[in-house]
Amino acid sequence: NVRLHSLKRTLVPGSSEHEDAAVIDQEIQRLDRIVRDVLHFARPAEPRPVTITAGSLFSRVRDLLDSQLEKASIRLSLASSPPLRIRVDPQQIEQVLINLIQNAAESIGRDGTITLRARSTLMPLAGHATPVVILEVIDTGKGIPLKVQERLFDPFFTTKEAGTGLGLSIAARIVEKHGGALQYQTEVDRGTTFGIVLPRVEKNEDEVSTENFTH
Structure with a gap:
């Protein structure tokens, strides 16, 4: 892949060779996603849990995706x-979100609008x-x-041209490994709500972690 990127830099933008290299690059990335998804599905990692608040998790995800959305x-x-x-x-539930x-x-x-609510x-x-x-x-999309x-x-x-069909399967397995469940409600032309159901930690059970979690 590194060699392909180096090759693309030597090609004239807009030329058929440059376009062919771009297509090859996209296919390599697609295959890489498929391999990663299959590995995650076949051998999901064991959770490394810490006690955090739902709000801190939401804030982290919003910081990651806000500009893209x-x-x-x-x-x-x-x-x-x-x-x-x-x-x-945190990293696993962040991946699900x-x-x-x-x-x-x-x-x-x-x-x-997409709304995150706990x-x-x-x-x-x-x-x-x-x-x-x-x-x-909670989304305002087309429903399922x-x-x-x-x-x-x-x-x-x-239903996606470039999808592996493992995203929700992996998400459900991650949530199950946390002792929870993944559920949804949907209405065509009105939107969908997915819910990650997790056991609640009572105040006297654990102190909230102040650990900075990163990828």
């Missing part, structure tokens, strides 16, 4: 939420009512057609 006139909004604690691997936000942006296309409730997990935090990604919903979490199912 602005180019498509998509607003990434953080809904006001209480300081809810969760014990997660980024995947959901990018899917939401593709559904919107241009001129819309809320607390009781849900049946492991056979009994458990306090949970739900990290929600029924035929797509039926296979939404199937590995290798995709």
